[in-house]
Amino acid sequence: MIELVNLSKSYRNIKAVDKINLRIEDGTIFGFLGPNGAGKTTTIKMMAGVMNPTGGRIILDGIDLMNDPVSAKKIVGYIPDRPFLYERLTGWEFLKLISALYGMNGSTELDKKILRLLNLFEIAEWKDELIESYSHGMKQRLIMCSALIHDPKILIVDEPMVGLDPKAMRLVKEIFRKKAQEGMTLFISTHSLEVAQELCNEVAIIHKGRIVARGTLDDLKRGARLDGTLEDIFLKIIEEEMND
Amino acid sequence: MEDLLILISPRILALKNRVNRIEKRFKIVYVVIGGIILWVGISYACIKVLFYFKSIEVIGDLLNYRLLSMILLTFFSLLIISNIITSLSNLYISRDLELLHSMPVSSDKIYVAKAFYTLLDSSWMIAVFGIPVLIAFGWVYKTGALYYFHMLHCIFAFVIISANMGIMVTMILTNLFPAQRTKDILMLLTVIMIASLYLLFRLLRPERLVDPDSFFSIIHYMGALKKTDSPYLPTFWITSILWSLLTNKKGSPFIFNTLMLWSTALALTVINIWLSRWIYFKGYSKAHEAKRRIITGSFINNIIKKLLSPFMSQDLVLMIDKEIRTFFRDNTQWSQLLLLLALIVVYLYNFKVLPLEKAYIRIDILQNEIAFLNLGLSGFVVSAIATRFIYPSISSEGEAFWIIRSSPFSMHRFIWCKYLIYLPFMLILGGILIISTNIILNVSKTLMYSTSITLFFITFSIVAIALRIGAQYPNFRYENIAQISTGIGGLTFMIISVAFITLIMAIEAGPVYILFISEFKDMSISILKWIYIILSFSFVLFLTFFITYRSLKIAILRLERLET
Numbered sequence: 139m140i141e142l143v144n145l146s147k148s149y150r151n152i153k154a155v156d157k158i159n160l161r162i163e164d165g166t167i168f169g170f171l172g173p174n175g176a177g178k179t180t181t182i183k184m185m186a187g188v189m190n191p192t193g194g195r196i197i198l199d200g201i202d203l204m205n206d207p208v209s210a211k212k213i214v215g216y217i218p219d220r221p222f223l224y225e226r227l228t229g230w231e232f233l234k235l236i237s238a239l240y241g242m243n244g245s246t247e248l249d250k251k252i253l254r255l256l257n258l259f260e261i262a263e264w265k266d267e268l269i270e271s272y273s274h275g276m277k278q279r280l281i282m283c284s285a286l287i288h289d290p291k292i293l294i295v296d297e298p299m300v301g302l303d304p305k306a307m308r309l310v311k312e313i314f315r316k317k318a319q320e321g322m323t324l325f326i327s328t329h330s331l332e333v334a335q336e337l338c339n340e341v342a343i344i345h346k347g348r349i350v351a352r353g354t355l356d357d358l359k360r361g362a363r364l365d366g367t368l369e370d371i372f373l374k375i376i377e378e379e380m381n382d
Numbered sequence: 383m384e385d386l387l388i389l390i391s392p393r394i395l396a397l398k399n400r401v402n403r404i405e406k407r408f409k410i411v412y413v414v415i416g417g418i419i420l421w422v423g424i425s426y427a428c429i430k431v432l433f434y435f436k437s438i439e440v441i442g443d444l445l446n447y448r449l450l451s452m453i454l455l456t457f458f459s460l461l462i463i464s465n466i467i468t469s470l471s472n473l474y475i476s477r478d479l480e481l482l483h484s485m486p487v488s489s490d491k492i493y494v495a496k497a498f499y500t501l502l503d504s505s506w507m508i509a510v511f512g513i514p515v516l517i518a519f520g521w522v523y524k525t526g527a528l529y530y531f532h533m534l535h536c537i538f539a540f541v542i543i544s545a546n547m548g549i550m551v552t553m554i555l556t557n558l559f560p561a562q563r564t565k566d567i568l569m570l571l572t573v574i575m576i577a578s579l580y581l582l583f584r585l586l587r588p589e590r591l592v593d594p595d596s597f598f599s600i601i602h603y604m605g606a607l608k609k610t611d612s613p614y615l616p617t618f619w620i621t622s623i624l625w626s627l628l629t630n631k632k633g634s635p636f637i638f639n640t641l642m643l644w645s646t647a648l649a650l651t652v653i654n655i656w657l658s659r660w661i662y663f664k665g666y667s668k669a670h671e672a673k674r675r676i677i678t679g680s681f682i683n684n685i686i687k688k689l690l691s692p693f694m695s696q697d698l699v700l701m702i703d704k705e706i707r708t709f710f711r712d713n714t715q716w717s718q719l720l721l722l723l724a725l726i727v728v729y730l731y732n733f734k735v736l737p738l739e740k741a742y743i744r745i746d747i748l749q750n751e752i753a754f755l756n757l758g759l760s761g762f763v764v765s766a767i768a769t770r771f772i773y774p775s776i777s778s779e780g781e782a783f784w785i786i787r788s789s790p791f792s793m794h795r796f797i798w799c800k801y802l803i804y805l806p807f808m809l810i811l812g813g814i815l816i817i818s819t820n821i822i823l824n825v826s827k828t829l830m831y832s833t834s835i836t837l838f839f840i841t842f843s844i845v846a847i848a849l850r851i852g853a854q855y856p857n858f859r860y861e862n863i864a865q866i867s868t869g870i871g872g873l874t875f876m877i878i879s880v881a882f883i884t885l886i887m888a889i890e891a892g893p894v895y896i897l898f899i900s901e902f903k904d905m906s907i908s909i910l911k912w913i914y915i916i917l918s919f920s921f922v923l924f925l926t927f928f929i930t931y932r933s934l935k936i937a938i939l940r941l942e943r944l945e946t
Contacts (some may be wrong), residue, residue, distance in 0.1 A: 147475075183480075183617075186484045187483060187484060188479075188480050188483040188484050188667075188670075189670065190663070190664060190667040207486075207488075207489075208486045208488050209486070210486075210488035211484065211485060211487075212486040216484040218480060218481075218484075221481070222477045222478050222480060222481045223481075224392045224395075224396060224478065224749075225859065226395075226396035226399050226400055227392060227395050227396060227399065228399070231395050235388065235391060235392060235395075236485075238388040239388055239482075239485040239486070239487055240485070240486060241486070254578050268399060268403070270859075338855075341411065364686070365586075
């Protein structure tokens with residue numbers, strides 16, 4: 139479960155994230171939507187523990203991220219929008235490094251698991267090549283492998299489908315659904331409203347650092363008094379907010 | 383401990399992969415041979431100087447002691463500055479930090495791993511230049527193995543102390559300054575510090591220590607030589623330890639200084655780890671908030687655009703405009719102009735204080751000899767600056783290079799654009815260097831014209847060679863632009879450039895000498911000698927044009943064939 143309590147981040151006089159409150163149950167695929175510069179990536183970076191909030195709390199599966207960051211990070215997988223990979227390592231070496239950082243020892247069981255993940259994301263045949271020779275989509279798939287290697291309870295993803303071909307997109311969606319069924323909580327920030335509509339059980343729309351709408355697709359339709367797609371609802375809500 | 387080893391492992395693995403996959407392995411052999419030659423060269427030069435000082439009666443050993451102290455103090459200052467810059471990059475800017483901070487590893491462990499690499503990255507200078515100097519001391523004073531053992535552990539403690547001090551400054555500054563401007567202010571502070579230190583060192587005129595005449599009496603002079611550094615400085619402890627071994631006078635100060643050195647090194651390490659728990663992640667988080675720029679470059683740009691527009695097509699003008707704009711908006715780039723200014727001031731000052739009147743040969747001949755050698759030195763300075771600014775200029779396009787590649791803007795125009803931006807700047811710089819030093823030296827007209835004109839033409843080629851090597855070794859995925867010039871391409875450029883300057887000087891030496899002597903002695907020159915002079919200068923002219931043309935041509939071809 140993810141709990142954000144009055145989560146805030148200010149840069150001088152600008153409130154990038156303004157007292158966000160969210161509670162996301164286990165097994166939920168939660169879509170975090172918003173226009174450019176709304177505060178999505180800042181929220182995600184704070185949840186991943188790579189940026190300090192200026193106020194509020196982040197509780198991941200009952201662990202306060204600020205009080206016990208190491209324990210909280212152990213149960214989280216993080217896929218940033220612009221991931222860094224050690225380009226001069228091979229895919230295999232990179233995954234071994236990440237698993238070591240999660241405290242997983244170099245057993246044959248781990249090797250099998252890495253191979254299984256590489257097969258799942260269809261990049262096993264490239265495992266011994268340097269990452270610098272990978273395409274953008276392959277790098278994206280490798281970073282997904284690294285985020286799932288320790289079976290996290292929570293997966294935080296910033297723009298999951300960037301650089302993926304349709305086949306890989308379908309594959310990723312299937313994996314995400316399966317993981318949610320197994321009890322994993324997925325927090326996904328995306329610009330793609332189609333992805334959100336297809337994948338997420340619940341969504342929240344952030345605008346100028348504040349949550350302006352939240353619920354299932356039906357909840358949002360009722361709130362917006364509109365019977366259209368998520369895109370129609372999103373545009374109507376943002377327009378109303380801008381007029382206010 | 384296990385986490386630390388894991389955090390350190392990516393660079394080791396990357397190095398292993400790099401070595402394993404190098405196609406042209408002979409390049410490694412070149413670097414190793416070059417390193418050995420450099421080591422032997424430095425050691426040899428130091429041994430010569432130290433033997434010379436040692437042979438001076440009464441004050442010989444004092445001079446060497448003072449020299450050791452000054453060398454260590456210089457290294458100490460440079461190491462601290464180097465650590466400030468490197469720790470800023472490793473601890474706060476490095477692109478892998480987001481990945482590492484999202485892992486279940488405490489921030490103090492990330493700090494230790496990154497501090498370890500900061501120490502390594504900053505201290506290579508000691509390995510390259512410091513160790514051969516200290517070996518030379520051991521050689522001259524005929525010490526035993528014990529000296530070399532103590533030398534190594536003292537250097538180790540020395541680099542630990544300087545690394546910790548530099549890192550501490552960075553950690554505190556990153557937390558003190560407003561978040562958005564941390565990087566800018568740190569970079570500026572560092573540059574100002576380097577420039578001040580360099581100027582201070584030059585204005586202290588250490589060369590006076592080898593010149594007793596500049597003191598009122600021999601007692602004053604001896605007093606100046608015996609004056610030691612502050613006993614609180616680590617350099618004082620190391621100087622004392624090494625000197626007692628060199629002169630075979632071990633005693634209680636030796637043990638005390640060794641204990642002081644190592645206890646400081648360990649205490650600073652512990653203090654920094656403790657400090658990192660409090661402020662490191664806070665500073666990292668602040669440093670990654672939005673950034674503001676200090677200098678816009680708009681004023682300079684508008685003038686340049688107006689000046690160039692009547693003579694150039696719009697695309698070329700706009701590319702030049704973009705180049706200047708990005709240069710002045712990158713604080714790590716423009717701030718180095720301050721360093722350049724300090725370098726020019728020190729260079730000219732060095733000529734001003736040359737004790738030529740104390741030389742045993744005629745002053746006018748010596749002045750002109752120095753002026754000719756100055757051609758090589760100025761060429762070297764121009765090359766060094768080209769390594770820093772022009773050689774990385776192609777890589778500096780970064781991952782946005784695809785915009786140029788995919789546009790109808792040809793590589794031919796791209797290279798010309800770069801050439802036209804940097805050439806005037808380098809011509810002005812070279813001109814200031816050579817003309818000012820010639821005026822200071824009061825050289826003959828022959829030397830004034832021949833050296834100035836030669837440097838003018840050499841500069842055309844140096845800029846072209848820098849672009850050619852830059853196109854041969856492009857790195858669009860750099861982590862830090864400053865690292866590009868320290869790679870194999872930068873070294874290759876320097877070697878080629880210095881070889882080119884030496885060749886030009888070798889061709890011109892004879893004709894310039896004939897011209898100078900004829901002017902000096904008011905003698906006429908025979909027709910045969912005139913033919914020799916004209917042929918030599920024509921060959922120099924041809925060579926510079928040929929090298930310039932070929933270099934630019936190859937640079938264009940390299941970029942056209944480049945697969946990114």
